[in-house]
Amino acid sequence: RYGYFGRDSPEVVKLMFCNISGCLTEGRIFLSASSGDMISINTRDTAGIRMLKKDGVEVFLLSSCLNPVAQTLLENVSKHLECEVLCVGEKPAKDIEPLIKERTLSWKDVAYMGNDEVDVDCLNMAGLSAVPSDAPVVAINGAKYICKSRGGKGAVREFAEHIRLQKRKAKSQLEQDRIDLASS
């Protein structure tokens, strides 16, 4: 080895995209007679997202344009988790790519969590990707990490801890490389 031409930043993930339905929730939506619709999320997952943001990861929540979820509900979710919510179509990659380019990043720098067929492309392209344990087989096959937890039951927290671990490993690898370089 005659030099180190690694990236300046050792952080592997700078952007995270996470499906609301089926990842952050169990996939359930509560329909009401007179008041608005509801979803339920787990505080453990909320803590996981907060953890990532503290580590400098920008987190976007994804909602499918196909599922008619009230705009006011999405606004409440966005406010509760302090993350922007992005509405995506049948090809989420198309809606996500502009955000990656804007930040002059590539798919390698992205963590993606999905739970259905439409997510397969992104699960394949993202540097780190995960599905909850109860995702359909087609999504599981596309993911780099399969959570032990189910959607809405800690899967997002589990993936957040996995991302953190990978970031630490990358950092320590970079330091090791520098030491190797200095002593070579």
Added chain:
Amino acid sequence: RYGYFGRDSPEVVKLMFCNISGCLTEGRIFLSASSGDMISINTRDTAGIRMLKKDGVEVFLLSSCLNPVAQTLLENVSKHLECEVLCVGEKPAKDIEPLIKERTLSWKDVAYMGNDEVDVDCLNMAGLSAVPSDAPVVAINGAKYICKSRGGKGAVREFAEHIRLQKRKAKSQLEQDRIDLASS
């Protein structure tokens, strides 16, 4: 074989009827002090219904007149799933038959999903029929397909995929018949 006298259309299912309570939901209803009642449905099942409609199946949701569910709640469910809701009595077949005849179809062209004793007749008569895995024995005995998933937990999606598969099989069988006919 001296000719082919099959149906013009190879599609086996043109109409689907699906119970809301216990199929699309877990059978739970949330009663409130001041705001209206609620039910919860799964986005995976919503996607299953959307899938069928895309394939040209007309989908009706059934609600029992015996269960007092607020009209406004049923309207919200209807709007959310983009399906008409039909209120049925103790003999759902009576309420359904006019709709089948109107479309000059027969029970063979119908898919039915139910989960209790009152559904047994329809489960028997429909060309394709299913119950969620947690249906009572009397309903299970009447169904042609028993879902692995429970009500409100993906049973409707599972039946939708089963219907799709049967439609594809029927189509390919029809093509095979035509080839056989041409070469006979």
Added chain:
Amino acid sequence: RYGYFGRDSPEVVKLMFCNISGCLTEGRIFLSASSGDMISINTRDTAGIRMLKKDGVEVFLLSSCLNPVAQTLLENVSKHLECEVLCVGEKPAKDIEPLIKERTLSWKDVAYMGNDEVDVDCLNMAGLSAVPSDAPVVAINGAKYICKSRGGKGAVREFAEHIRLQKRKAKSQLEQDRIDLASS
């Protein structure tokens, strides 16, 4: 045997008392920021209660005065199940006995479903009594029938079917007695 001095009516149960919390529900109450509290019940249990009422059993729902449940919520439950709701204290038997006497019945004619320590007396005294499978041991020991289903998941339906069966058995026994008497 020299005669039949049985009761005029062969029906073993004329009155049923059923705890709302933990029998009809899972024991959960949903607390809200701005709208009222909620509970969730299962349509299968609702059907069980309707079944009993059709068979001529008068059904009362019990709510503990100790648990602060909004009056408006209880009114909604009462209306939804078409049963009167009775608020009971630490000794439910005291609140129930006047109703039994008013109807010139005895505890033998009563079916009781409870799920906690306070219910033990009534579980012991009632002609038929049951607990959901997830009741604490102290309540299970007092019950004559232990449901396979959990509270809020079909336990009331299961007990309703058990009551029905006992009523039929009693009826057929009475007829047998009459035949025996006539042929003696």
Added chain:
Amino acid sequence: RYGYFGRDSPEVVKLMFCNISGCLTEGRIFLSASSGDMISINTRDTAGIRMLKKDGVEVFLLSSCLNPVAQTLLENVSKHLECEVLCVGEKPAKDIEPLIKERTLSWKDVAYMGNDEVDVDCLNMAGLSAVPSDAPVVAINGAKYICKSRGGKGAVREFAEHIRLQKRKAKSQLEQDRIDLASS
């Protein structure tokens, strides 16, 4: 032994602190489009807290300042359980200690129930401490008692019964000490 210099009061626990999220609830929060947020609690746990208060234990509920829970929801929880709700930061011990000192008590007199990393200090210091069975390993390691029940499913009731038992044991030990002293 030449005398008994024990505490005047044989009661081991005078103050209890219990996390709302994950102990009293399953950790879920219901987000709504138009009406306020909701949480769900179990009447069995409510009965456990009532039991402790009857035995003279002062009970405080803890809510993390980090989780944005609507003030009106916390007020409703406080009213429903007839306990004060305390908002705690990343170091709950700091927020709790003034309350212990005010009552001239020490950590030995405190029972603490938590379910995450931030609770570890308090779980270690409290005379009695517990976690629900579904708490993360880091919290389980800090607790003196691990409940068989999960959060929102009776864990608080179970801990309340454990506290009661310890109080009775302490009382009977004190009496034994007095007898030993008198007969020495």
